[in-house]
Each structure stands twice: as C-alpha cells, then as structure tokens.
Amino acid sequence: MAIAPLSPVVASMPASAETSIESVGAYLREHAPAPMERLKAVHDWVADRVAYDGPAATGPTPPDDAEPAGVFAGRKAVCEGYARLLAAIGRAADLDVEYVLGVARLGDGTLALHAWNEARVDGRRVPIDVTWDSGTVDAARVFHKAYSTRYLFAAPAAFESDHRSLAQVAASLRMGCDARTADLCLQVAQIYDTGAVVPGDTELAASVYRAACDAGRPEGCNNAGAMYALGRGVPQDFVRAQALFRSACDGGEAAGCTNLDLVSMVVPNG
Numbered sequence: 001m002a003i004a005p006l007s008p009v010v011a012s013m014p015a016s017a018e019t020s021i022e023s024v025g026a027y028l029r030e031h032a033p034a035p036m037e038r039l040k041a042v043h044d045w046v047a048d049r050v051a052y053d054g055p056a057a058t059g060p061t062p063p064d065d066a067e068p069a070g071v072f073a074g075r076k077a078v079c080e081g082y083a084r085l086l087a088a089i090g091r092a093a094d095l096d097v098e099y100v101l102g103v104a105r106l107g108d109g110t111l112a113l114h115a116w117n118e119a120r121v122d123g124r125r126v127p128i129d130v131t132w133d134s135g136t137v138d139a140a141r142v143f144h145k146a147y148s149t150r151y152l153f154a155a156p157a158a159f160e161s162d163h164r165s166l167a168q169v170a171a172s173l174r175m176g177c178d179a180r181t182a183d184l185c186l187q188v189a190q191i192y193d194t195g196a197v198v199p200g201d202t203e204l205a206a207s208v209y210r211a212a213c214d215a216g217r218p219e220g221c222n223n224a225g226a227m228y229a230l231g232r233g234v235p236q237d238f239v240r241a242q243a244l245f246r247s248a249c250d251g252g253e254a255a256g257c258t259n260l261d262l263v264s265m266v267v268p269n270g
Contacts, residue, residue: 003147003148003149003150004040004149004153006044006048006147007032007037007040007041007044007045009027009028009031009032009037009041010028010041010044010045010048013027013045018049020072021068021069021072021085021088021089021092022092024045024089024092024093025042025089025090025091025092025093025094026092026093028041028042028045028089028093029092029093029094032093035095035121035122036121036122038093038094038095039090039095039097039119039121039126039128039152040149040152041093042086042089042090042093042095042097043086043128043130043133043149043152044147045089046082046085046086046089046130046134047130047133047134047147047148048134048147049075050071050075050076050077050081050082050085050134051075051076051077051134051135051143051145052076052077052078052082052131052134052135052137052143053065053076053077053078053143054137054140054141054142054143055141056078057078057137057141058141061078061080061081064081065077065078065080065081066078066080066081066084067081067084068081068084068085068087068088068089071084071085072085072088077131078131079114079115079116079131080101080115082115082130082131082134083099083100083115083116083117083130083131084099084115086117086128086130087099087117090117090119095119095121096119096120096121097117097118097119097128098117098118098119099115099117100115100116100117100118100127100165101113101114101115101166101191101197101198102114102115102116102163102164102165102166102168102169103163103164103166103169103184103188104116104129104162104163104164105161105162105163110180111169111181111184112184113184113187113188114129114131114163115131116128116129116130116131116151116163117129117130125156126152127151127154127156127159127160127163128151128152129151129159129163130151130152132148132150132151133147133148133149133150133151133152134146134147134148135147166188166191166198169184169188170188170192170201170204170208173185173188173208173211174204174207174208174211175211176211176214176215177208177211177212177214177215177217178215179215179216181215182212182215182216182217182220183217185208185209185211185212185215185217185220186209186212186217186219186220186223188208189204189205189206189208189209189212189220189223190205190223192204192205192208193205193209193223193227193232201233202227202232202233203233203234204233205227205232205233206224206227206228206232206233206234207233209221209223209224209227210224210244212224213244213247213248216251217251218247218248218249218250218251218252218253218256219248219253221244221245221247221248221251221253221256222244222245222248222253222255222256222259224244225240225241225242225243225244225245225248225256225259225263226241226259228240228241228244229241229245229259229263238263238266238267239267241259241263242260242263242264242267244256245257245259245260245263246260248260
C-alpha cells in the first residue's frame with residue numbers, strides 16, 4: 001500500500017496552534033473541513049509529533065505516557081497514550097473517535113495487549129493504529145520514526161487480521177491457554193477482574209485465571225483460588241480454592257502459600 005504524504009495542514013501548522021489539545025483540534029477543524037481529511041490530519045499530527053517510549057514498554061507505564069495531557073506535553077507515549085491522545089484531539093476536532101483496547105499480533109507472531117482507535121466518518125467505520133503508523137522499535141527498544149498511513153486506510157478486514165478486540169480474545173482464552181499465551185491470559189483476566197478499563201466480568205475473569213493456571217502460571221492459580229474463596233464470578237468453594245492455592249504455592253507463588261494457610265483454617269483436612 002502506498003503511503004500518503006503528511007497532511008499539508010499538519011506540515012504547515014504554526015506553533016501558536018499547538019499549545020493545547022483543544023487548540024490543535026480547533027485548528028484542524030478550521031483548516032480541514034472535510035471529515036475524512038480532518039481525520040487524517042488528526043492521525044498525522046499524532047503520528048508525526050509523538051515518539052514511542054521504547055523503554056517504558058517493558059515495565060510499568062509512566063502516567064505521562066498514557067494520559068492525553070501528559071503525552072501532549074511530553075510528546076512520547078506507549079500505545080495507550082497514542083490512542084488516548086488521538087481520541088482527545090479527534091473529539092476536539094469534532095470527530096467521532098473511540099479508544100479501543102484489544103490484542104495485536106506482533107511481527108514475531110506473539111500476541112500482546114494493544115490500544116488503537118476506531119472512528120466513524122460518513123457512516124463508515126475507520127480503524128486506526130497511529131502507534132504503528134508513527135514508526136518502529138528495534139530490539140534495543142529504540143524508536144525509529146517512520147510515518148505511515150498503513151493503519152489508517154486499511155480495510156477493516158485487513159486491519160482485523162492482526163488486531164482483535166478484547167472481547168474476542170477473552171472468549172478464545174477462556175477455552176484454554178498454552179505456554180505462549182499464558183501471560184496474556186493473566187493480563188486479560190486482570191482487566192476483567194478489576195473492571196478499571198472495560199466493564200468488569202468476574203465470571204469471565206475466573207475462567208481465564210483458571211486457564212492461565214492450567215497453562216502453568218502460578219499467579220493464575222492464586223487468583224483463581226481467590227475467586228473461589230470469595231465467591232467472585234463463581235460459587236464460593238473453599239475446597240476448590242484450597243487446591244488452587246496449593247498449586248500456586250507449589251509453583252513458587254508466595255501469595256498462594258499465604259492464602260493456602262488462610263483457607264486451610266476453613267478446610268483443615270483438605
């Protein structure tokens with residue numbers, strides 16, 4: 001697919017128009033009146049002005065890398081920050097843009113949590129991955145800027161070949177995880193367990209925790225045990241909880257050992 005050039009509206013934007021998310025949105029609203037042209041300009045501003053924070057991708061995400069105001073000020077982000085900033089500027093530009101959390105297939109074939117956007121323009125659904133359109137990150141986690149429109153103009157079916165919604169992935173993972181997807185199982189289960197990012201679903205969380213446990217992740221066993229001990233998403237079952245905590249403890253999960261001692265007070269002969 002040919003890469004469209006950077007929007008001339010973005011390329012010529014004066015610094016005075018880039019003082020806030022609102023000022024960028026207002027400028028694009030005025031100078032790119034056609035909705036699709038404006039959407040590309042929003043995409044191009046974020047892809048061109050923000051750099052990927054490679055070192056932050058392997059540890060806890062700094063708040064300024066994820067929230068729109070922090071990303072706008074620091075001009076660096078991880079995927080969550082790219083997508084949240086694009087949604088914020090899109091809304092400021094009077095566009096219908098949503099933040100999407102899901103799972104993407106990376107270049108090496110592995111699956112990882114990822115964030116992107118979906119816009120509605122003239123009744124058309126437009127998926128957007130501005131993170132992947134901003135550049136690449138090498139093995140040393142160094143970002144290399146390389147503007148693209150590959151994940152702006154892709155047909156939805158092509159986009160979905162390597163992007164899947166969280167709900168789709170969770171439905172698949174609850175049927176079973178393996179060593180390759182066990183970490184992803186834990187992450188997805190925790191998202192649905194806490195309900196902080198998407199509406200909580202404790203029944204789904206419990207089943208995916210169990211799948212992670214079956215795939216050999218002691219933390220999954222401990223978390224599944226907690227669900228049974230508390231009756232969250234599953235009927236309360238101290239015997240089942242005890243067995244899961246024992247698996248966690250045997251696997252080296254310290255919290256599992258502590259919880260095993262506690263639940264054994266209720267099921268002393270388990």
